[in-house]
Amino acid sequence: YGVIEIMLKLGExxxxxxxxxxxxxxxxxxxxxxxxxxxxINYDVLSYLPxxxxxxxxxxxxxDDFGKGGFAMVMVDGMNQKDVSALKSKFEDVDHVDSVxxxxxxxxxxxxxxxxxxxxxxxxxxxxxxxxxxxxxxxxSADGSLEAVAKIRQIGGKQCFVSxxxxxxxxxxxxxxxxxxxYVGLAVLLCCIILAIFMDSWMIPVVxxxxxxxxxxxxxxxxxxxxxxxxxxxxLSAVLQLGVTMDYSIFLWHSYEEQRQDPSKDKNAAMAQAxxxxxxxxxxxxxxxxxxxxxxxxxxxxxxxxxxIVMAKGVIFGVxxxxxxxxxxxxxxxxxxxxTRHKNITPKFDKLSAKITKKPGIFAVIFIVLLxxxxxxxTHTSVYYNLDKSVPQTLPFAVANEKLGDEFxxxxxxxxxxxxxxxxxxxxxxxxxxxxxxxxxYTMGLESALGPAVPDEILPGEVGSIVKSDDYxxxxxxxxxxxxxxxxxxxxxxxxxxxKQYDNKGMLIGEAPCTKDLIxxxxxxxxxxxxxSILAIxxxxxxxxxxxSLPIILVAVIELAIFINMGIxxxxxxxxxxxxxxxxxxxxxxxxxxxAILMTTRYKRERFxxxxxxxxxxxxxxxxxxxxxxxxxxFFAATFGVxxxxxxxxxxxxxxxxxxxxxxxxxxxxxILPSMFMLFDKLICKTSKGFINKDGNGNTGGxxxxxxxxxxxx
Numbered sequence: 001y002g003v004i005e006i007m008l009k010l011g012e013x014x015x016x017x018x019x020x021x022x023x024x025x026x027x028x029x030x031x032x033x034x035x036x037x038x039x040x041i042n043y044d045v046l047s048y049l050p051x052x053x054x055x056x057x058x059x060x061x062x063x064d065d066f067g068k069g070g071f072a073m074v075m076v077d078g079m080n081q082k083d084v085s086a087l088k089s090k091f092e093d094v095d096h097v098d099s100v101x102x103x104x105x106x107x108x109x110x111x112x113x114x115x116x117x118x119x120x121x122x123x124x125x126x127x128x129x130x131x132x133x134x135x136x137x138x139x140x141s142a143d144g145s146l147e148a149v150a151k152i153r154q155i156g157g158k159q160c161f162v163s164x165x166x167x168x169x170x171x172x173x174x175x176x177x178x179x180x181x182x183y184v185g186l187a188v189l190l191c192c193i194i195l196a197i198f199m200d201s202w203m204i205p206v207v208x209x210x211x212x213x214x215x216x217x218x219x220x221x222x223x224x225x226x227x228x229x230x231x232x233x234x235x236l237s238a239v240l241q242l243g244v245t246m247d248y249s250i251f252l253w254h255s256y257e258e259q260r261q262d263p264s265k266d267k268n269a270a271m272a273q274a275x276x277x278x279x280x281x282x283x284x285x286x287x288x289x290x291x292x293x294x295x296x297x298x299x300x301x302x303x304x305x306x307x308x309i310v311m312a313k314g315v316i317f318g319v320x321x322x323x324x325x326x327x328x329x330x331x332x333x334x335x336x337x338x339x340t341r342h343k344n345i346t347p348k349f350d351k352l353s354a355k356i357t358k359k360p361g362i363f364a365v366i367f368i369v370l371l372x373x374x375x376x377x378x379t380h381t382s383v384y385y386n387l388d389k390s391v392p393q394t395l396p397f398a399v400a401n402e403k404l405g406d407e408f409x410x411x412x413x414x415x416x417x418x419x420x421x422x423x424x425x426x427x428x429x430x431x432x433x434x435x436x437x438x439x440x441x442y443t444m445g446l447e448s449a450l451g452p453a454v455p456d457e458i459l460p461g462e463v464g465s466i467v468k469s470d471d472y473x474x475x476x477x478x479x480x481x482x483x484x485x486x487x488x489x490x491x492x493x494x495x496x497x498x499x500k501q502y503d504n505k506g507m508l509i510g511e512a513p514c515t516k517d518l519i520x521x522x523x524x525x526x527x528x529x530x531x532x533s534i535l536a537i538x539x540x541x542x543x544x545x546x547x548x549s550l551p552i553i554l555v556a557v558i559e560l561a562i563f564i565n566m567g568i569x570x571x572x573x574x575x576x577x578x579x580x581x582x583x584x585x586x587x588x589x590x591x592x593x594x595x596a597i598l599m600t601t602r603y604k605r606e607r608f609x610x611x612x613x614x615x616x617x618x619x620x621x622x623x624x625x626x627x628x629x630x631x632x633x634x635f636f637a638a639t640f641g642v643x644x645x646x647x648x649x650x651x652x653x654x655x656x657x658x659x660x661x662x663x664x665x666x667x668x669x670x671x672i673l674p675s676m677f678m679l680f681d682k683l684i685c686k687t688s689k690g691f692i693n694k695d696g697n698g699n700t701g702g703x704x705x706x707x708x709x710x711x712x713x714x
Contacts, residue, residue, distance in 0.1 A: 004276055004280065007275065007276040007279045007280070008272060008273065008275075008276040010275065010276075010323075011271065011272030011273065011274070011275030011276050011323075011327070012268070012269075012272040014271075014272070014275060014323070014324055014327055014328065015268040015271050015272050015327065015331060016268070018327070018328035018331050018332060019328075019332075021324055021325065021328045022325070022328050022329070022332065025214055025324075025325050025328075028214075028218060029214065029217055029218075031221060032217045032218050032220065032221030032222070033217065033221060034221070035220075035221035035222060035223065035224035035225075036217065036220040036221045036223070036224070038224050039220070039223045039224045039226070039227075039228065039229060040227065040228035040229075041173075041176075041228065041229065041230070041231050041234055042141060042228045042229065042230050042231065043141055043169045043172050043173045043176065043230075043231045044139075044140050044141030044165070044169050045230070045232075045303060045387060045518075045579075046140070046165070046387075046511070046514045046515065046518065047139070047140070047141055048230070048301055048302045048303040048306065049301060049302075049514060049517055049518060049521065050300050050301075050302070050521070053517050053521075054507050054508075055507070055508070055509050055510075055513045055514045055517050056514075057507065058415075058417055058507035058508070058509035059139070059140075059509050059514075061417060061472060061507070062415065062417065062474070062509065063138075063139065065469040065470070065471060065472055066098075066135075066469055066472075066474060067098050067137050068098050068099070068135040068136070068137065068474075069135075069136050069137060069138045069139040069140060069142060069145060070135075070136040070138065070139055070140035070141070070142070070145040070164065070165065070166040071133060071134060071135045071136065071164060071166070071413075071415075072133075072134045072136075072149060072152070072162050072163065072164035072166055072167055073131060073132070073133060073134075073162075073163045073164060073400075073404055073410070073413060074091070074131070074132045074133075074134050074152060074156070074160065074161070074162050074163075075129050075130065075131050075132075075160070075161040075163070075400065075403055075404065075407065075408075076129070076130050076132070076156060076159055076160055076161075077128060077129050077159040077161075078128050078159055079128075079130060079159070084102070084130050085102075085104055087155070087156065088100050088102050088104070088132060090155050091132070091134060091152055091155065091156075094148050094151045094152060094155070095144065095147065095148065095151070096136050096137050096138055096142075096144035096145060096147065096148040097134060097135070097136060097137070097148050097152075098135045098136060098137040099134075099135045100132055100133070100134050100135070101132065101133040101134075101135075101467075102124055102130070102131075102132045102133075103121060103123070103124035103125070123442060123444065123478075126407040126408050127407065129403075129407045129408075131404075131407075131408060133413075133476065134148075134152065136148050136166065140165050140166050140169065141166070141169045145166045146166065146169060146170045146173065148166075149162055149164075149166050149167050149170045150170060153396070161396070161399065161400035161403050161404075162396065162397065162400055163397060163400035163401045163403070163404045164397070165511045167396070167397035167400065168387065168388060168391075168397045170397070171391065171395040171396055171397045171398075172231070172391055172648070173231070175391060175392075175395070175647060175648060176231045176234075176235060176648060179235075179645070179646055179647065179648065179651075180234065180235055182645060183235060183238070183239055183641075183642045183645070183646070183651075184238050184239065186641030186642055186645055187238070187239045187242050187243075187637070187638040187639070187641060187642060188209055188213075188242070189641070190637035190638065190640065190641045191205070191208075191209070191242060191243075191246065191634050191637045191638050192205040192206070192209060193637065194630070194633045194634050194636075194637045195208060195246075195630070195634060197345065198344075198345065198346050198629070198630045198633065199250075199253070199344070199630070200257075200341055200342060200343070200344040201337045201338075201340050201341050201342065202340040202342060203333065203336045203337045203339075203340040204253060204337055207326070207329045207330060207333055207337065208246065208249045208253075208326070210329055211249060211321050211322070211325045211326035211329050212241070212242055212245055212246065212249060212318065212321065214321060214325055215241070215245065215314070215317040215318045215320070215321035215325070216237075216238045216241050216242065216314070216317075218317045218321075219237065219241060219310065219313050219314040219317045220234075220237065220238065222313060222317075223310060226306075226309065226310075229306055229310060230303055230306050230307070232303065232307065232579065232650060232651065232654075233303075233306050233307045233310050235646075235648075235651050236307070236651065236654060236655070237307075237310050237311060237314060239638050239639055239642055239655065240311060240314070240587070240591075240638075240639075240658070241311065241314035241315070241317075241318060242638045243591070243634060243635035243636075243637075243638035243639055243658070243662070244289060244311075244314070244315060244318070244591050244635070245314070245315060245318025245319070245321075245322065246631060246634045246635070246638070247282070247285070247594055247627075247631040247634075248278065248282045248286070248318060248319060248322035249322055249326055250627055250630055250631055250634075251278050251281050251282060251322075251627065252274055252275070252278040252322055252323075252326055252327065252330075253330070254627060255273075255274040255277045255278050255281070256270055256271055256274035256327075256330065258274075259271070259273045259274050259277075267331060267334060268331070271327050271330070271331055274327070275323050275327055278322065278323060279323055281598070281601070282319060282322070283544070284540070284541070284544035284545070284597055284601075285593070285594035285597045285598070286315055286316075286318075286319050287540050287544070288537045288540050288541065288544075288590060288593050288594070288597070289315050289590045289591060289593075289594065290312045290315050290316065290590075291533070291536040291537055291540055291590065292533050292536070292537060292586050292587065292589050292590015292591070292593075293307075293308045293309075293311040293312040293315065293586070293587070293590055294308055294309075294312050294536075295308070295529050295532040295533035295536055295586050295590075296308030296529055296533075296583060296586055297309060298525075298528055298529060298532050299522075299525040299528070299529055299582070300521050300524070300525060301518065301521050301522050301525050301582075303579065304525065304529065304582065304583065307583065311587075346626045346629065346630065347626075347629075348622070349621060349622045349625040349626070350618075350622050352621075352622075352625075352670075353617075353618045353619075353621040353622040353625075353674070354618060356617075356621065356671060356674045356675060357614045357617050357618045357621070357674060357678055358614075360674070360675035360676075360678035360679055361675070361679070362675075363671050363672055363674075363675035364672075364675050364676070364679055366671070366672070367557075367560060367672050367675075367676075370560065370564060371560060371563065373567065373571075374560065374563035374564040374567045375563050375567070376567065376570075377563075377566070377567025377568065377569075377570035377571055378562075378563040378566045378567040378570075380570045381566055381567065381569045381570040381574075381576060381581065382569075382570070382575045382576070383575065383576050383577065383578045383580075383581045384484065384575050384576070384577060384578065385484040385515055385518055385519050385522075385578050386482065386483050386484035386485075386515070387483075387515075388401065388483065389577075389649065390577050390648060390649040390650045391647065391648055391649070392647050408441075408478075409441055409480055410441060410478050410479070410480065411479060411480060411481055411482045411483070411488075412479045412481065412482065412483050412488060412510070412511060412512045413476060413477065413478055413479065413510060413511075414476075414477040414479060414492070414495070414508055414509070414510040414512060414513060415474060415475070415476055415477070415508075415509050415510050416434075416443075416474070416475040416476075416477060416495075416499065416506060416507070416508050416509075417472045417473075417474060417475075417506060417507045417509065418430070418472065418473055418475065418499065418502070418503045418506040419471075419472065419473070419503050419505065419506070420468055420469060420470060420471055420472050420473045422473070422502065422503060426502050427445060427473075427475075427502075429502070430498060430499065430501075430502040430503075431443040431445060431475065433498045433501075434477060434495055434498050434499075437491055437494045437495055437498065438487070438490075438491060438494075439479055439480045439481040439487055439488065439491045440477060440478070440479060440480075440491065440495070441478040441479065441480055442477075442478050443475055443476070443477050443478075444475065444476045444477075444478075445467065445473065445474075445475040445476075477495065477508075479491060479512065481512075483511050483512045483515050484512070484515045484516075484519070488512050488516075489512075489516045489519070492508060492512060492513050492516050495508055496508055518578070519578075522578055522579075522582055525582055526581065526582045529582060529583075529585075529586055530585055530586065533585070533586040533589055533590065534555060534559075534589070537551075537555060537589060537590065537593060538551040538552070538555055539551075541554055541555070541593070541597065544597070545597075545600060545601070545604065545688065545690075546688060546689040546690055547684065547687060547688035547689070548687040548688070549680065549683050549684050549687040549688065550600060550684060550687075550688060553673075553676050553677075553680060553684075554593060554596040554597065554600060554673075555589070555593070556676075557596055557668055557669065557672050557673050557676065558588070558589055558592060558593050558596060558665060558668070558669075559589070560668055560672065561588065561592065561661065561664045561665040561667075561668040562584075562585050562588050562589060562661065564664050564668075565584070565588060565657060565660055565661040565664050566581070566584065566585065566657070568660070576653050576657075577649055577650045577653050577654075579650055579654070580650070580653045580654050580657055583654065584654065584657040584658065584661065587658060587661075588657070588658065588661040588662075588665065591635070591658075591661075591662070592632070592635075592661065592662060592665035592666075592669075594631070595628045595631065595632065595665055595666060595669040596669050596673055598624050598627060598628060599620050599621065599624040599625075599628065599669060599673060599674075600620075600673075600677075602619065602620035602623055602624050603616050603617055603620035603677055604688075604690055604691055605620075606619050606620055607681075607685065607691045607692065608690055608691060608692070608693050609693070610693065613677070613678060613681040614678070616677075617674050617677045617678055617681075620674075620677075621670075621674045625670060628666055628669060628670070629666060629670075632662045632663060632665065632666035633662075633663075633666075635658070635659070635662035636659045636662045636663055639655040639656075639658040639659040639662070640655070640656075640659040642655040643655035643656040643658075643659055
């Protein structure tokens with residue numbers, strides 16, 4: 001009760017100082033916007049792989065020893081040899097281009113074509129299309145590399161095609177920057193429509209959006225201290241924060257309206273009490289939400305940590321804004337809110353509550369019947385790891401990828417680092433063995449590109465420095481197989497087996513080996529994050545509700561909703577991006593367990609007041625469902641528009657799952673949770689504190705009993 005008294009005093013201070021609070025809130029937007037602008041956005045998902053794996057170590061060596069980070073395969077159509085050579089020189093002059101390998105890098109352009117081995121010429125030419133390998137002096141997704149790709153496209157014009165991970169990142173960046181402002185606009189517009197319909201004032205959605213919007217900007221601005229965030233985090237954080245923290249605004253408004261019914265309280269006293277009640281209501285739910293997001297920090301694939309930290313911050317900013325900025329806004333604009341009042345069309349749930357509590361066994365059977373196919377679909381939903389599939393295939397890099405496959409029978413390029421002092425004979429034998437691996441088109445190194453028949457004097461002098469350093473030599477392996485396919489993953493294993501026979505410290509790097517590591521790592525991460533989020537939320541609910549049985553019941557109900565949500569793609573034949581399958585369970589559990597907690601606290605309160613189980617569950621259900629419905633529909637609105645609009649499948653799929661998950665969680669809480677309360681009431685009361693009130697004489701119930709601290713703000 002000391003906490004409640006403190007929050008009541010804080011509420012009174014907030015109502016008195018509301019103008020000062022709003023001035024400070026507006027001033028804080030300035031550093032927030034500046035911080036948001038200054039925060040670097042990372043568009044390379046593979047850069048979140050752990051630093052200690054071999055592929056990442058190899059990329060660091062490539063950059064440190066050779067001065068090469070990202071690379072691109074550049075094709076040029078319809079140019080003669082002289083013009084291609086001139087174009088190559090222009091590419092070499094582009095900032096952040098380290099080197100360009102064309103066939104004249106290996107054979108001097110003055111050498112007659114009849115003296116050039118046919119296989120060398122074919123490696124760089126197909127019909128009227130010429131192929132070059134361009135290396136950048138910065139990493140795959142570094143700003144310098146992205147700028148270099150844009151410049152190369154500008155120089156080469158329409159007859160130039162750039163295929164690489166760096167080109168993919170550049171196209172993704174351009175697409176994401178175009179779409180992201182629309183995401184927020186759609187989320188705000190659709191949320192306002194839902195709130196305007198189901199709340200009792202046309203003005204209140206605008207007030208909500210202002211309060212939540214400030215909290216979102218604070219969160220985005222504070223990302224500056226993280227150094228950078230992923231484009232997925234940037235795209236989703238505002239939308240997800242809006243959907244998740246809208247609950248708190250609704251709770252505050254409902255509590256304020258309830259307090260205004262007391263004729264002894266003016267608007268300031270009513271708001272002070274509402275702030276106290278809201279803080280009590282949202283403490284447990286916000287902690288579970290934060291815990292769910294922070295569970296993603298345990299992923300070794302650090303994109304989870306990136307998203308988890310930003311969203312956990314967002315929830316905290318949302319709570320602080322709800323008990324400071326939003327009350328100040330409501331009191332400031334109360335006259336406008338009152339003038340725009342309209343009839344509340346939120347449906348009454350009394351009849352449905354009576355039916356559910358009358359026959360709880362039916363819904364328990366439904367729970368079991370739904371669980372079997374949901375769990376089967378959940379465990380059999382297909383995921384993909386090829387990042388190319390997450391964007392439209394009309395983007396320039398995708399067109400170039402297809403052309404590279406059609407013209408040169410190449411779908412990906414591996415790079416191999418081996419000891420610079422390896423015997424030439426061993427290098428030749430190793431390359432010969434690698435060429436025998438299924439799907440390898442060719443392996444190219446310094447001497448072997450020409451073969452023993454070509455004298456060394458026709459080798460241009462600079463080629464040696466391009467592919468050899470003091471410690472390592474670089475070999476390029478062309479593969480017919482696509483990234484993330486079973487065939488290329490098997491190929492990588494076989495190449496590594498060959499390499500280890502000749503150089504135990506040899507390293508195979510590139511997009512395909514990194515993606516293979518991504519598959520192995522995220523499979524482990526999925527299991528770890530799911531287990532940690534469930535355990536953390538179980539413990540928090542146990543502490544908040546002071547119960548042993550309730551955490552299991554609540555989490556089981558929401559997990560059913562997650563199984564249904566994640567199982568649907570299996571039955572519809574939809575393939576999900578890998579990040580969706582890892583994150584959505586944790587996000588849905590953390591975000592929608594609030595619905596179950598809200599109903600549970602009211603059920604607990606009614607049992608404490610001495611009502612029987614049927615009456616308690618009926619009241620808890622009928623009074624909680626309006627808030628739960630509006631919250632779920634608001635969450636749905638915040639994410640559904642983005643899901644439909646976005647051309648980036650990672651964003652679209654995550655938002656689809658979140659929108660559908662909010663509705664499924666609402667329905668499960670609406671129909672299944674009350675039946676669980678009815679069936680397990682005796683167990684719940686025996687294993688929980690605060691359900692049965694005993695007065696000083698040991699009697700139970702009583703009108704004078706003081707209810708538990710947590711309230712539903714209804």
